[in-house]
Amino acid sequence: MQFSEQWLRQYVNPALDSEGLGHALTMAGLEVEALEPVAADFTKVVVAEIISAEKHPDADRLQICKVNVGTDELLQIVCGAPNARAGLKAPCALVGAELPGFKIKQAKVRGVESFGMMCSAKELGLAEESSGLLELAADTIVGQDIRTVFELDDKLFTLKLTPNRTDCLSIVGIARDVTALTGATLLLPTILPVAAKINAQHAVTVSEPDACPRYTGRLITGVNAAVTTPDWIVRRLERSGVRSISAIVDITNYVLLEQGQPLHAFDADKLQGNIEVRYARAGEQLVLLNQQTIELQPDMLVIADSTGALALAGIMGGDSSAVGDDTSNIFLESAFFTPAVIVGKARRLNFSTDSSYRFERGVDFGNTLAALERATNLVLEICGGEAGPVTEVLGSLPARPPVSLRMARLISVLGIPLNIQDVLNILQKLNFTYTHSGDVFEVTPPSYRFDIEIEEDLIEEVARLYGYDNIPATAPQDQLRMLPSAEASLNRNWLRDTLAASGYQEIVSYSFVDESWERELLGNPNPIQLKNPIASNLSVMRSGLWGGLLETLMYNLNRKQERVRLFEIGATYSSVTDGYAEITRISGLAYGDAAPEQWAQEAREVDFFDVKAEIERLAGGRVQYVTAQHSALHPGQTAQVILHGKPIGWIGKLHPKWQQQYQLPRSVILFELDVEPLLQRKVAEYTHVPKFPPVRRDIAVLVDENTNIQALTDSMWAAKNPLINEIALFDVYRGKGIAEGKKSLAFLVLIQDTQKTLTDVEADAVMASILDLLVQQHGATLRN
Structure with a gap:
């Protein structure tokens, strides 16, 4: 989340400088990932108006300009910009000005005195490229400092938010937190309901109330969609990383950033029949605003009319109903969509939007109507027009059950002597509704705090408002005593130590793997699918560990490591009749020479029997090997490992087809064993030392x-x-x-x-x- 500091300080202005504010946010759990100025440092650059521009007598591309910079006398400046002309207002760097990389001095240009320099955006460090002078609005005050005109003393905050703090994906949400942290006054924009000037409404039907518990919208007629977006909105959008598109679209984006509520505007004249919120139908297609044509799936929620789908709900609008410069009537939508319905859909389509990012984490369903009113006010103010009454379809909104907070538990977890009044003050700062009886609080979180569900969430809130800096670092105190250790079992560290002693390196890889690994390499036809994979190549749960080992082998070979020994201890997953099973396995890989290169031993390639010896070290007893077949292993050099009469894993040489696919010049030996049987040991028994020779x-x-x-x-x-x-x-x-x-x-x-x-x-x-x-x-x- 990136935003302008000046925008935030318009709503809450604590007595902290930029660095202090950044530290306060970070210590409250809203990590400030970056804090940077919006523009490079420069001085003595003012708004100037070119009064006249005459051709330079000794240069075809230069002009001699008489420039008004707000002083009693006009300045003479030689300028080579192609757009320099009489009546133009542009930045002017006065003599003595320090621009990024150079300083302005009085100079002669082809024999003509020049007292300053007219500036482009590039010369001020505001753009990487520019084709001429930075043209300013005609009503800009001459002589005013450019840094004031463009608010260039502003700074950009970039927050690295955790997924639970969706309420801080808005300026209002961040301002609330800053107020709670610092006690500064919160001055949010006043949102007044817009009185209907027309009676026209657009009928709305919500066929899936569980997916869309709240839908609001209204018609606004007679708008001028071609009007220029005000500079203050454009500036705030750009400093939040959002490109200005058109006035109406800019307004919806502005409200999204300010209120955290995504909105969408339809061209009302392109709608036919009622608006319907429903799931997509079989074979239905939609051309999105990004010109991508998608095949809609039955689990995708859409906004539709009688002709078909108009928008992908909570993600992106459709091209057929998009607002353009010739739009005169719009239907403005503000809705709450259940996060589970939106989550993963944008990623499935290989893109992400600001709307989907918020809806899949949860937006404030209590602010849906207020955001619509805020956007309506801005549309009427900027684009004109008349608004109709609000259409609202309301279902069962998410319950906000009270969460219990026990003082004893709070003090136990935080280890600080808090009292009831301390907790009362913190809950009041957060605007949480609560009751308390004795040492137990019953706290009802507001609609914008989806993350408050259990007691530990409230403990975290108390800790961050109390201040992590104020929690003393005390050394833990405990008694040192021997823990029992069963002779009949070992721990996993023993397995790690055994392989590490043989030169193996441990790796840790994702439990999510590529589906092709499961189906082809491991021969698993029905891998466990993830509903919301973090990437397309991490879409299923692993049933074995070899995929990660082979990927790590390739990583090492690409970096000229010719002898590789790897192992991993990790969970594997499989489907069973009544659900899923999780088994911890240890897997190993050997590649290259059997021993490091040395003069006293002839080099040879690692083979089946070298790795077999490692298995017998791990098993700590006699192990049996039964010839078997595995999709990943060589048909003639594969064995199932049997311990105490039960199969516990596999050992073998990588199948030639996989060796060819991975472009491996030498053989790979693999093994994989269940961990639990390896940890069971027979208790040692004493026997007399024999007196007679064998x-x-x-x-x-x-x-x-x-x-x-x-x-x-x-x-x-x-x-x-x-x-x-x-x-x-x-x-x-x-x-x-x-x-x-x-x-x-x-x-x-x-x-x-x-x-x-x-x-x-x-x-x-x-x-x-x-x-x-x-x-x-x-x-x-x-x-x-």
């Missing part, structure tokens, strides 16, 4: 090429032989001496008895049982 035996068997090694290992452990301490694969061989379609697997087996030293007979018996198990369950044969 026996190592190796066994090599031949199996079919397609035999899963994990299956062999699981079978050996499943036998639960109490003498076996460890089983590990240490060699896989294919080649000479091994039949085609076969492979040799060599396992080490550590055998130990805690009560005695094992004999060779006993060790041989254990190995024989293992061999027998492998032969029977997997068709293995002992390799000689």
